[in-house]
Amino acid sequence: MRIEVWADVVCPWAYIGKRRLEKALAAPALAGLDIEVVWRPYRIDPTAPAQAAPVKENGAEPTGADPFQCAIAPSPSEAAEHVAQIAADEGLGPNWGPAWRASSHDAHRLLALAYERGGSVLQGVVVEQVMKAHFLDGADISDRHLLGEIADDSGFAEAAGLLETDAVDHEVRELLLVGKARGIATSPTFVVGDRALAGAQPVEALAEFLIAVAGERGREMPEEVRRLRWSESLLEKRDPLGALTLLQPLLDRHGDDLNVRRLAARGYFHSAQLSHAHDVLRRLVVDAPDDxxxxxxxxxxxxRLGREEEAASYLKVAAAMTPEYG
Structure with missing residues (x-):
């Protein structure tokens, strides 16, 4: 069973959720199961500066009004104190509290690299050390030198050099789009197959969720179908550029597929790439004249290209086939 944890390493509830997940996995009903925990990226503060700034200069850390999840807006100090007490109850202390408002992008790159090179075991070691550095050691986890040291201490010495390149940058950005397409809106969110549990829920609730989904055997959807659905989801969420990003591998490998071309045309149209939309649609009306x-x-x-007279003939045909388009 693969458990995907979609979370931001600068989200306090993600660290609390990690501890609760570890306890939930000790449930007797899960003993003996082959379980893999994989961390996926989520950003609670996409506007965090590239150059980290002291938290004291930016107000309280983002902790969220919800009792189990992170939010972007800074919370009152009382909420931060409440979360700190919960963290202490989970054994995260005594010096709880980040010192820096830091971009987590490179940290997510490090986690992706760790999984790519050493699987979930190495990634688990690295994510623990990154969160410890941020929440307990008062370190700036946007600092690539620090991330390199964390990786080295975790047995992943080559990461320091990789972080100085654009290694897995595209993959991390794509995963952020996948999370958005799948409706991930909370850090942390625990996902098994198509089932999800949002928030750092109590240990009992997490264990109950995992026990329930452990017995399910859903049919694995082909990668191409997943990408198609994710791209369509992003179009529905009014993110045509994101949709085209996820669709690109399908365009490269299955560029003649009608469904791929239909989604590409919508993406081009809604992102104002009208010449591309025009070229794709010209071929579509020939290859699928009943569409x-x-x-x-x-x-x-x-x-939109200003060719009104030419447009009229196509709109007329569309209305003849589907009257509501008239």
Missing amino acids: SYAWLMLGRTLQ
Whole structure:
């Protein structure tokens, strides 16, 4: 059973959730199961500066009003004290509290590299040390030199050099889009297959969730189908550029597939890449002449290109096939 933990390493509830997950996995009902825990990226503060700034200059750390999850907006000091007490109850202390408001992007790159090179065991060691550095040691985890030291201490010496390149940068950004497409909106969120539990829930709730999903045997969806659905989800969330990013591997490998081309056309249209939309749709109405939506999209694309007279003929055909398009 693979447990994906979608979380930000600068989210206090993610560290608390990690401790609670470890306790939940000790439940007798889960004994003997082959369980892999994989950490996936989430960003609670995408606007965090590239150059870290002291927390005291930026107000309280983002802890969230919800009792189990992180939010972007800074919380009152009382909330921070409440979270600190919960952290202490989970054995995270005594010096709880980050000293820096730091971008977590490179830390997520390090976790992705650790998983790529050493699997979930190495990644688990690294994520623990990154969170400890941020929450207990008062360190700046946006500092690549520090991340390199953490990796070295974790038995991953080559990471320091890799972090100075763009290694797995694309992969991390793509995973952030996948999380968005899958509706991940809370740090942490625990995902097994298509089932998810949001927030650093109590140990009992986590164990109950894991025991329930451990007995499920869902059919593994092909990677191509997942990407297609994620791209469509991002279009519905009004992120056409993100949709095109996730769709690109399918365009490279299955560029003649009608469904891939339809989604690409929508992505190009809604991101104002009208020439690309026009080229894809011109081929679509030839290869799928009964696709009234393709005719409609081509007509609208031509309208936005200022070619009203040419657009009219395509819009007329679309309306004839599907009257509500009229």
